[in-house]
Amino acid sequence: MRLGVMFDRDLPPEELIPFARALDETAVDDLWVVEDLGWTGGVSAAATALAVTSRLRVGIGITPAPLRNPMLLAMEIGNLARMHPGRLAAGIGHGVQEWMRQVGAAVPSPLALLEETITAVRALLLGETVTLHGKAVHLDGVSLVHPPAVPPPVLAGVKGPRSLALSGRVAQGTIVPEGVGPAQLPGIAERIAGGDDHELGVFTFLHIGEEADRLAHPVVRDQAAYLGVSPHDVVMAAGTPEQAAEQVRSMWAAGAGTVVVRPLGRDPLPHVHALLSAL
Numbered sequence: 001m002r003l004g005v006m007f008d009r010d011l012p013p014e015e016l017i018p019f020a021r022a023l024d025e026t027a028v029d030d031l032w033v034v035e036d037l038g039w040t041g042g043v044s045a046a047a048t049a050l051a052v053t054s055r056l057r058v059g060i061g062i063t064p065a066p067l068r069n070p071m072l073l074a075m076e077i078g079n080l081a082r083m084h085p086g087r088l089a090a091g092i093g094h095g096v097q098e099w100m101r102q103v104g105a106a107v108p109s110p111l112a113l114l115e116e117t118i119t120a121v122r123a124l125l126l127g128e129t130v131t132l133h134g135k136a137v138h139l140d141g142v143s144l145v146h147p148p149a150v151p152p153p154v155l156a157g158v159k160g161p162r163s164l165a166l167s168g169r170v171a172q173g174t175i176v177p178e179g180v181g182p183a184q185l186p187g188i189a190e191r192i193a194g195g196d197d198h199e200l201g202v203f204t205f206l207h208i209g210e211e212a213d214r215l216a217h218p219v220v221r222d223q224a225a226y227l228g229v230s231p232h233d234v235v236m237a238a239g240t241p242e243q244a245a246e247q248v249r250s251m252w253a254a255g256a257g258t259v260v261v262r263p264l265g266r267d268p269l270p271h272v273h274a275l276l277s278a279l
Contacts, residue, residue, distance in 0.1 A: 001252045001256075001257065001258075001259075002029040002030055002057075002257060002258040002259070003027075003028055003029050003030070003248065003258075003259055003260075003261070003279070004028065004029060004030030004031065004032050004057075004059065004201075004258055004259065004260035004261070005023055005028050005030070005031055005032070005260065005261055005262075005263070005268075005272055006031075006032045006033075006034065006061070006203065006260055006261065006262040006263075007019055007020070007031065007032070007033050007034070007045070007049075008034070008262060008263065008264075008268065009034040009036050009039040009040060010039075010219070011266075011268070013040055013045070016033070016045060016048055016049060017048065017052050019031075019268070019269070020048075020049040020052050020053050020056070021052055021053065022269055023053075023056060023272070024052075024053040024054060024055050024056050026272070026273075026276060027276055028056065028272070028276070029056070029057060029258075030056060030057045030058070030059050030089070030258065030260060031049055031053070031056045031057075031058050031059070032058070032059040032060075032061045032203075032260050033045035033046050033049060033058065033059070033060060033061065034061060034062075035060065035061075035062060035063050035064065036096075036099075037064075037095075037096070037099040037102070037103065042060040042061070042062070042063050043060065043063070043076045043077075043080070045060075046058045046059075046060050046080060046088065047080055050080060050083070050084040050087060050088065056087065057086075057087050057088065057089055058084075058087060058088055058089070059088075059089040059090075059091060059155075059201075059260070060077075060088075060089070060090050060091050061091040061157060061175060061203070061260070062091035062092060062093040062157030062175060063090070063091065063092050063093070064092075064093060064094065064095025064096075064099075064100065064105075065092055065093065065094065065095065065110075065113050065114045065117040065118075066094075066095050066100045066105040066106065066107055066110070066113060067095060067100070067103070067105055068092075068117070070116070070117045070120040070121050070124070070137055070139065071120075071124065071139060071142050073090075073092070073117070073121055074120070074121045074124035074125055074144060075144065077090045077121065077125060077152060077154075078124070078125055078144050078146065078147055078148050079146075080152075081125070081148035081150060081151065081152045082146060082148045082149070085148065085149060085150040086150050088152040089152055089153050089155060089173070089199075090121075090152055090153070090154050090155065091154075091155045091156070091157045091175050092114065092117060092118055092121065092154060092155070092156060092157065092171075093114070093156065093157030093158060093175075094110045094111075094113075094114055094157075094158065094163065095110075097110070107136055109135055109136060111162060111163065111166060112134060112135040112136045113135075113136035113137065114156065114158075114163070114166060115166050115169070115170055116132060116134040116135065116136055116137035117136075117137060118154055118156060118170045118171050119132070119170050120132050120137055120139055121154055122151075122154050122170070122171075122172075124142070124143065124144050124147070125144070125147060125148060125151040125152070125154070126147065126151055127143065127144065127147035128143065129141055129142070129143040130142055130143065153172040153173055153199060154171055154172055154173075155167075155171055155172060155173035155174060155175050155199060155201060156170075156171040156173070156174055156175070157174075157175040157177075158174060158175075158176075159176060159177055159180075161191050164188060164191040164192050165191055165192070165193065167192055167194070168191070168192035168193045168194040168198065171194075171198075172197070172198065172199060173194075173198055173199030173200065173201060173257075173258075174188075174192050174194070174198070174199070174200055174201065175201045175202075175203065175260075176188060176200075176201070176202050176203070177203055177223070177226070177227070178203045178204055178205050178223050178234070178236070178262055179204075179205075179223050179224070179226075179227045179229065179233075179234040179235055179236070180202060180204075180235060181235030181251075182235075182247075182250040182251050182253065182254035182256075183254070185200070185202070185251065185254040185255045185256060186254060186255060188200070189255050199257045199258060200255055200256050200257050200258070201256065201257065201258040201259075201260060202251050202256040202258070202259050202260065203260045203262055204235065204236050204237050204247070204248075204251065204259060204260070204261055204262065205219075205220060205223075205234070205236035205237065205238065205261070205262050205263075205264055206236065206237045206238070206244060206261035206262060206263045206264065206268075206271050206272070206275060207236065207237075207238045207244075207263070207264040207265070207271065208238070208239070208240070208241055208244060208270070208271045208274045208275070209238075211238070211239070214236065214238055214264055215231045215232065217264050217265075219264065220234055220236075220264070235247070237259075237261055237275065240278075241274040241275060241277060241278035242278045244274075244275050244278065245275055245278035245279045248261070248275070248279065249279075261275065
């Protein structure tokens with residue numbers, strides 16, 4: 001059972017360095033960085049976090065397949081994995097389709113693109129020479145000159161039934177978005193149908209404080225709209241430190257191998273320290 005913390009996309013990028021160093025001194029297992037359109041690049045953020053820490057696993061959550069050629073993505077991930085062996089996890093997803101249309105990167109079949117991208121990236125990281133002429137990905141006899149000795153796990157960041165099944169077929173783990181609760185995890189795991197070594201990661205908001213404050217937070221309202229639920233139904237680690245800790249424990253008990261908390265607010269570390277004390 002792993003505990004991760006997300007560096008929120010709304011925080012200024014220059015704050016990542018002190019944030020990563022502070023987490024490296026705690027019992028947290030993972031630091032996850034974000035790649036959302038207009039906010040920040042996940043690979044550069046991961047490289048920075050890895051360079052200033054010595055212990056944490058750094059997760060990239062989540063590179064959009066339409067924006068990333070699989071060869072270039074494998075080159076970037078492989079480079080980081082060689083320099084920081086055993087300390088990287090790479091998340092790849094469909095990307096928000098509205099954002100992909102905004103930049104002319106929308107594709108006819110997001111499912112095919114994601115499956116072919118993950119398949120190609122994993123093979124390249126294993127040092128294989130890849131030829132793939134699929135529906136969306138076209139590679140002809142390419143390979144990495146410096147493949148990593150320890151290939152990092154590649155996880156799919158997905159939520160729909162067909163995408164979850166895709167993740168179980170081709171990825172080494174699945175990342176489900178903020179708002180999903182322990183009651184939903186057994187059904188999600190059943191749809192994934194991955195092996196015993198398939199990592200199930202859950203992102204969840206973290207807020208130590210009053211309910212009204214977190215329900216009014218714009219990012220919670222946006223996530224509720226994304227999931228098609230009321231803000232009251234967005235499951236999160238919240239309330240007192242003990243209540244937040246119990247929510248994290250319940251997600252582990254329901255099958256999550258990794259729970260990544262996303263602190264709400266401008267000053268995230270006090271929320272993290274309060275949770276760790278309760279855990």
